[in-house]
Amino acid sequence: MSNKAARNLFILGSLFFFAIFLGLTYDTMGKLDKRAPEITEQVNAGKMVWHKYDCIGCHTILGNGSYFAPDLTKATERKPKGYLKRFLMDPKSANPNASMPKLGIRDEEADDLIAFLDWNSKVDTNGWPPKPILAAAGGVAGKELTEGQKLYQSLGCAACHLINGIGGTTGPELTTVGARRDRSWLIGHFKNPEEYVKNSAMPKVEAPEADIEKLADYMITLK
Amino acid sequence: MSIKYQSQKIAEYFYTFAVVLFLVQVVVGIIAALQFIWPSFFILNFNTIRTLHINALVVWLLTGLMGATYYVVPEESETELWSLPLAKLQFWATVVAITAVVLGYIWMGLNPQANSPIMGITPLNEGREYIEAPRWADVLIVITVLLFLFINFMTMLKTKKWTGIQGTLIGGLTVLALMYLPGMFYTKSMVKDQFWWWWVVHLWVEGAWEVIAGALLAFMLMKVVGARREVVEKWMYIEVGFVMFTGILGTGHHYYWIGTPGYWLWVGGIFSSLEPLPLLFMVWDAFRTTREARNVENRAGLYYTVAHAIFNFVGAGLWGVIHTLPQINKWTHGTQITTAHGHLAFYGAYVLLVLAMIYITLPAIRGVKAFNASRAFQSFWWMTISMVFIVLTITGAGMVQVYMERLMGLDYVAVKANYNMWFWILRAIFGVGFLIGVGIFVIDFFRLGKEPAPAVTAAPERV
Numbered sequence: 058m059s060n061k062a063a064r065n066l067f068i069l070g071s072l073f074f075f076a077i078f079l080g081l082t083y084d085t086m087g088k089l090d091k092r093a094p095e096i097t098e099q100v101n102a103g104k105m106v107w108h109k110y111d112c113i114g115c116h117t118i119l120g121n122g123s124y125f126a127p128d129l130t131k132a133t134e135r136k137p138k139g140y141l142k143r144f145l146m147d148p149k150s151a152n153p154n155a156s157m158p159k160l161g162i163r164d165e166e167a168d169d170l171i172a173f174l175d176w177n178s179k180v181d182t183n184g185w186p187p188k189p190i191l192a193a194a195g196g197v198a199g200k201e202l203t204e205g206q207k208l209y210q211s212l213g214c215a216a217c218h219l220i221n222g223i224g225g226t227t228g229p230e231l232t233t234v235g236a237r238r239d240r241s242w243l244i245g246h247f248k249n250p251e252e253y254v255k256n257s258a259m260p261k262v263e264a265p266e267a268d269i270e271k272l273a274d275y276m277i278t279l280k
Numbered sequence: 281m282s283i284k285y286q287s288q289k290i291a292e293y294f295y296t297f298a299v300v301l302f303l304v305q306v307v308v309g310i311i312a313a314l315q316f317i318w319p320s321f322f323i324l325n326f327n328t329i330r331t332l333h334i335n336a337l338v339v340w341l342l343t344g345l346m347g348a349t350y351y352v353v354p355e356e357s358e359t360e361l362w363s364l365p366l367a368k369l370q371f372w373a374t375v376v377a378i379t380a381v382v383l384g385y386i387w388m389g390l391n392p393q394a395n396s397p398i399m400g401i402t403p404l405n406e407g408r409e410y411i412e413a414p415r416w417a418d419v420l421i422v423i424t425v426l427l428f429l430f431i432n433f434m435t436m437l438k439t440k441k442w443t444g445i446q447g448t449l450i451g452g453l454t455v456l457a458l459m460y461l462p463g464m465f466y467t468k469s470m471v472k473d474q475f476w477w478w479w480v481v482h483l484w485v486e487g488a489w490e491v492i493a494g495a496l497l498a499f500m501l502m503k504v505v506g507a508r509r510e511v512v513e514k515w516m517y518i519e520v521g522f523v524m525f526t527g528i529l530g531t532g533h534h535y536y537w538i539g540t541p542g543y544w545l546w547v548g549g550i551f552s553s554l555e556p557l558p559l560l561f562m563v564w565d566a567f568r569t570t571r572e573a574r575n576v577e578n579r580a581g582l583y584y585t586v587a588h589a590i591f592n593f594v595g596a597g598l599w600g601v602i603h604t605l606p607q608i609n610k611w612t613h614g615t616q617i618t619t620a621h622g623h624l625a626f627y628g629a630y631v632l633l634v635l636a637m638i639y640i641t642l643p644a645i646r647g648v649k650a651f652n653a654s655r656a657f658q659s660f661w662w663m664t665i666s667m668v669f670i671v672l673t674i675t676g677a678g679m680v681q682v683y684m685e686r687l688m689g690l691d692y693v694a695v696k697a698n699y700n701m702w703f704w705i706l707r708a709i710f711g712v713g714f715l716i717g718v719g720i721f722v723i724d725f726f727r728l729g730k731e732p733a734p735a736v737t738a739a740p741e742r743v
């Protein structure tokens with residue numbers, strides 16, 4: 058091949074592939090809005106707050122950004138919004154071990170951010186982030202779950218609490234909570250945590266009385 | 281070694297600025313690494329430190345490439361630069377703009393409210409990774425880059441010697457400038473925001489920059505071993521051609537999970553898997569061309585050139601391809617695996633490229649006949665071994681993270697703070713090793729040619 062032919066191949070080939078890329082981009086742009094919820098004023102305001110505080114300098118969202126702090130794509134599905142708001146405005150008040158700095162986020166900024174995060178959690182991401190396969194397998198392979206254990210999973214308690222090494226680190230570890238607390242304390246605490254623990258960041262458990270009792274029964278077995 | 285055209289000396293201005301920023305980048309990187317161990321280690325939070333780290337990196341690589349271009353274009357065009365005063369103006373404009381941006385980041389780091397939007401635009405930090413520079417700075421940067429391109433283009437126009445190397449170089453730089461534009465407008469949708477953001481980031485490092493690297497590799501091979509132009513230019517076209525054929529649609533490997541349609545899994549998976557091929561051509565090219573070279577005057581230059589080709593392939597090609605298929609990327613997306621790849625790729629492809637260009641052109645600029653290359657080798661090994669270990673450490677952290685967080689469902693914070701702690705400690709230690717290498721390089725940069733060259737390492741006579 059002559060140098061001139063090689064050069065032409067480079068230039069024309071690049072243009073060819075770029076043209077395909079432009080075509081795909083055009084097609085994609087037409088489809089994006091249908092794959093995500095509507096962008097309200099508040100969602101957009103939240104996006105501006107997101108940029109203002111440079112959240113991406115520590116976090117990823119949709120998996121892109123920095124790897125210093127958890128991915129926030131599904132943040133509003135993992136934790137209750139009331140808790141998140143409190144965390145955003147003053148991380149240490151919600152979780153004494155938090156290392157996210159208090160950035161000075163104001164009340165309405167926190168609401169906007171949560172609307173923005175909520176929008177992201179509803180984007181159709183082709184199934185990302187994937188469900189952990191080993192944890193799912195463990196639940197099935199192990200022995201039959203008790204009613205209390207099922208409630209513990211369905212109410213999302215594991216987002217904040219560790220039991221035997223699995224779960225979140227926002228609240229205290231529950232592996233031996235049965236040795237610390239009795240049944241009535243637990244039931245009362247579930248209904249209104251702040252009455253039992255000053256400034257508790259634990260959300261009230263919104264469930265029927267019977268379920269709350271089953272949950273407490275499960276807790277006291279943890280010793 | 282000496283220069284043919286006085287205006288080539290302008291390259292040294294850019295190199296000096298680049299070298300200083302390199303030092304800053306690495307010091308700041310170590311602070312970031314320590315914040316993984318103690319999050320409140322420094323007055324500035326992690327996000328500001330990281331912004332400084334990656335912006336210093338991109339800016340020093342770009343200024344280094346600008347200096348290299350100001351050296352290559354007069355040489356290839358066989359004439360003085362079209363306007364040396366304008367080139368100097370461009371240099372100082374770049375320095376002023378970058379300094380202003382950095383001060384803005386620090387100010388915003390100390391007082392986030394200073395970044396409150398003014399008429400819908402955040403004035404100090406755009407809050408988008410790599411392109412944090414605020415809008416006013418974007419405009420200044422675009423103007424200086426256009427001025428830079430204009431000066432070089434006018435120089436080429438003086439003699440109209442459209443050599444393949446300078447044509448490809450300027451072509452790559454023009455695409456680089458164009459690809460900055462998709463990052464300069466606001467979109468309400470986070471999905472579109474990231475879509476266009478990858479045009480900048482991916483089409484830079486896996487498109488325009490690799491084209492520039494291909495052109496400079498050809499130039500360096502001609503310089504250090506006297507390779508024949510017709511041969512290196514032909515291979516250069518084939519290499520950069522394949523970079524574009526695979527890299528443009530390879531952008532799809534960032535469009536798997538951000539809200540984009542499913543066909544990108546196919547497009548991205550197939551084309552990005554082929555991206556290592558042209559990088560492998562470059563390694564082969566470098567070996568084939570240098571294998572028979574006997575009387576090499578500039579051993580340091582040769583060393584860095586070949587190392588650049590190898591680590592470009594390992595860091596970008598191998599460490600990139602391991603997580604580029606959607607089936608794997610689904611689990612590794614946004615983990616420490618990405619950081620490991622980012623470090624080795626940038627180091628191999630662009631840090632070593634700029635250092636190689638410095639070692640090849642600086643002796644000529646300073647009019648040095650032979651120089652003691654021992655510091656160049658020492659710094660090379662300190663940097664390279666430390667970087668390889670940083671990358672292995674972080675790859676380890678990434679594997680633990682993928683297993684525990686993504687497969688087992690453990691909490692991100694638990695994995696980071698407990699299981700990965702030793703990896704963070706090791707990274708910080710190897711980071712210090714890297715800093716030692718940078719320190720040796722910086723000393724060498726400022727001393728080169730300014731101390732008598734010892735007779736023992738004088739280059740062998742050309743036969």
Ligand code: HEM
Pocket residue numbers: 120121122409485486533534552553555556596597599600601603604609612613614615618621622623625626629
């Ligand atoms: C010199 C060339 C390259 C450089 C400098 C480079 C650098 C980077 C950087 C810095 C990131 C992280 C971006 C972020 O902050 O989110 C990244 C991501 C990525 N790179 Fe590269 N890269 C190069 C070439 C390649 C190649 C050739 C491949 C594939 C064969 C590749 C595959 C990937 C993939 C799949 C990701 C996304 C990782 C994720 O999902 O989190 N890269 N690259």
Ligand code: HEM
Pocket residue numbers: 122123124125306309310311312313330333334337618619620622623626627631670707708710711712714715
């Ligand atoms: C020339 C050498 C270096 C290059 C080219 C480089 C490049 C980069 C890049 C591209 C990123 C963004 C990462 C990504 O998005 O994947 C980054 C982040 C980072 N770098 Fe470096 N870096 C270098 C040296 C260092 C050193 C010596 C250290 C300290 C040990 C360091 C520590 C860090 C840390 C802690 C981050 C943040 C990673 C994260 O978000 O998890 N870097 N660096």
Ligand SMILES: [Fe+2]
Pocket residue numbers: 482486530531533534
């Ligand atoms: Fe990419």
